[in-house]
Amino acid sequence: MIRVEDLPAGHPGRRLLTGRTPFFVAPTEPRCSYCAYVPRSWTPDARMPVLVAVHGTGRNVGALREGLIPFADRHDLIVVTPLFPVGIDDPDDVHNYKTIDAHGIRFDLVLLEILEQVRVRWNARVDTVLLCGHSGGGQFAHRFLYLHPDRLAAVAVNAPGTVTLLDHSLTWPAGIGDTQRRFGITVDLAAVARVPVLLVIGGDDDGRADLAAMGEPGRSRPEELDRLAVSLARHGTTVRRAEVPGVGHDAAGTQPPIIGFFDDLLAGYAEFADPASPHLAP
Template structure:
């Protein structure tokens, strides 16, 4: 695998591997892929930090990357966008990645392998990353935090339709009682509590009708976010919650609080 630092500055590969990259097959699971945005200030010895943004059910990865480019340029970081496609082993499965484990694929481990490749190719700092996701991406993000709190510097969770509570009396994905058997990891609420969390949702994003149409007649998205906030706070996590007035179920509409949250943490 080519390291960008090994290419001469005038090599066309430098242009291909900086700014908007092509999509790369994920190492170990080529049915998944990822792209990055590398800021124009990148240099071979920069060791830039990384922000991972996880898509929702619609997989709008192009818009997702574009939306974080100004932030990447302003704060000199690399944006990583994984793509977990629809239809792996089940042509109608749109949700498996949200639970981290489906069809024999550990999507959390796929992301960790992607980060290792990003580290090698761009000399990036991936030991602890900023992580965010909206809707289905928000489901992935908070569950990834539970299993890998040491790999996350801060998490922003936007409008998830389903949540996992820090509750050992419930099995995954409702709770964390069987994570040792399922993932080989016992969730440590104390380690989770060391990671600052932002919960964000649009003021007009009820979501009850959408969730009911998919067979979930339980909680609305605001209720799910409140359940997650209460569970995290009960175990000591510093949780911020932002409701964006006049915004529906929109990743772009709820992005400003996410970038403000991360910018503040980067400045500290």
């Protein structure tokens, strides 16, 4: 794999591999892929941090990346947007990635392999990253937090339809009682609690009909988010809440508080801005 720093400064590959990149297949799972936005300020010594943004059921990866470009340019940060496609081994399966494993694929491990490729190609700092996800991406994001809290600096969870509670009496994906058997990972509650979390919802995003159609009658997205907030707070996580008035189930409309949350984090956590910090060392 070509590293950008190995290309001469005027090489056209540098133009291709900075700014809005093409899609790359995931290293060991070519049915999945990712694209990135790399600020033009990139240099081999920049060792830029990374924000991972995970799509919802509609897989609108292009718009998701586009909305984060001003934030990336402002902070000299790489945005990575994975694509977990519909129809892997089941032409009608739109949910696969949301609960982390499906059809023999561990989507959390696919993301970790993507991040390793990002580290090598762009000399990025990926030991801990920012993570956000809308709807189905919000489901993935908080479940990834449970399994890999050591890889995250902060998480923004936006309007998930269903949630996993930090409850050992329930099995996955309702709770975490069987994660050792299922994933080979016992959830480290203290490590999860060290990661700040933002929970976001649109003020007009009820979602009750959508959830009922998926077998979750009687629940709404705000209620699911409340359940997640209580579970996280009970185990010591610092949880921030944001409701965006007049917005429904819309990724772009609920993005401003997520950007504000990460702006605050980057302003307040010197170790995230310091390439020499052991907290983010490769």
